Amino acid sequence: MKKIVIVGGGTGGTILANNLARRLATELASNQVRITMLSATDKHMYQPGLLYVAFGRMAAEDLYQDQRSLLEPGITFHVDPVKTFDLEHNRVETQAGVSHAYDYLVICTGSRPNPESVPGLAEHANHVYTLEAAQKTFAALQQFKGGRVAIVTGVPHKCPMVPLELTFMMHDYFKDRAMLDQVEFYYTYPIGRLHSLENVGKWAQREFDKLGINYETLFNAKEVDGAKQQVHSEEGSVLDYDLLITVPPHNGMSVILENELGAGGWIPTDPATLQMQGTENVFVLGDTTNIPISKAGSTAHYEAETLGENLSTLVRQGTMVRAYEGKVFCFIEAGKDRATYASFDYLHPPQPQSPTQMIHWFKLAYNKLYWNSVRGLL
Amino acid sequence: MSDSQRVDARNSFCPGPLMELIAAMKLAKVGDELEVLSTDKGSAHDIPEWIAKVGHELLGTREEDGVYYIQVRKSK
């Protein structure tokens, strides 16, 4: 029997497990293959929904579904996070002390916000990367009486569109409350333009100029002085704020660091085969890789589809058949009622279109369709 | 130069070479040397600009077959 162990039941792991279960249905039924998923929680969170929670447009209960209900029946699922990766002996050990042997291992444990890595940031800034933080951000927006809203982005971070989306959505939030004349927006970005994608950066600059949103580039927060309400940057500038919003820097999960699988918790991964570097039978998906690509659900999705096909042919024929070509597709909310998107891969940059209401409706529809997507029905 | 200090950002549109370097710099120690590989022409300009602004040291840049190699030392 071939044993496939998937560590992590988020976007990437769930899509992969269902994809494999369909492709290998015959082998699963005849016990030639076993697919085991080990995860840290029995609830699956639709993380992009957190952005809407921060504006009171989605409720906490809209974000979750029962993880088991998302999985094909043939998949063995345990809520028992992995503690030790013993790659030399093809085994992982869980927190409960259970040892799982594998022929193929897939690691997709995601990433975590780490605002604590910048002194003062966790205490004084609001963000949308956990449910608690998104709810706190909503309260801060509701209570804001006017002044300067500063947006500070850390590196690396999950979902490259959030800095822009937060800014556009806050603009419309205060516009709806007739507060625009009392609010100044000050957007900062780590590199020398407004977004890492050059075309998206140019588009955002035109939109910001139209809306009167101020910006500063080459800005990496070094520390936050909460008493003075100031952010000091690595580049030497000082930014005053009345309300501080951050897209916090991220790290991989601590289990990756503790097992010394990769600096920062990011696992060195082959960009085409998704194999962990230096291994044959260990694969990595989604946020956890060190591939220089967006940490986004759509990245995890396209990677999982490629890997599903490759793992099934590895099981059947001993060979892989496809390369991951770096495909990413991201919606970009450009306010409360219009959106655009960026679609790109390793070789082709995106060409963003002007935002439309139609694309915003697609995004709202996707907020529901996500559950079909992870089930593999889209 | 060890592998861990090489920042291979070829074919990276997003986050792109400079963002990859900033992330790698956070993990590096003062005095470490890093080499960024990039296929993006803009980074031959952006990376030295950022290095100068923050006060790290630019050790050299070269281009070979469409790949830019930019060496830097973390100074602070």
Ligand SMILES: Cc1cc2nc3c(=O)[nH]c(=O)nc-3n(C[C@H](O)[C@H](O)[C@H](O)COP(=O)(O)OP(=O)(O)OC[C@H]3O[C@@H](n4cnc5c(N)ncnc54)[C@H](O)[C@@H]3O)c2cc1C
């Ligand atoms: C506010 C916000 C907005 C976003 N917007 C978008 C968007 O518009 N478009 C987009 O494409 N992406 C978006 N994303 C990003 C997207 O949600 C993530 O990139 C995606 O979920 C990554 O998938 P993953 O499978 O790598 O990790 P995750 O989905 O985070 O899953 C990780 C899994 O690993 C499990 N785990 C952790 N530790 C262990 C362990 N030790 N053992 C076993 N299991 C473990 C966790 O329980 C979890 O199930 C957004 C994210 C946020 C927070």
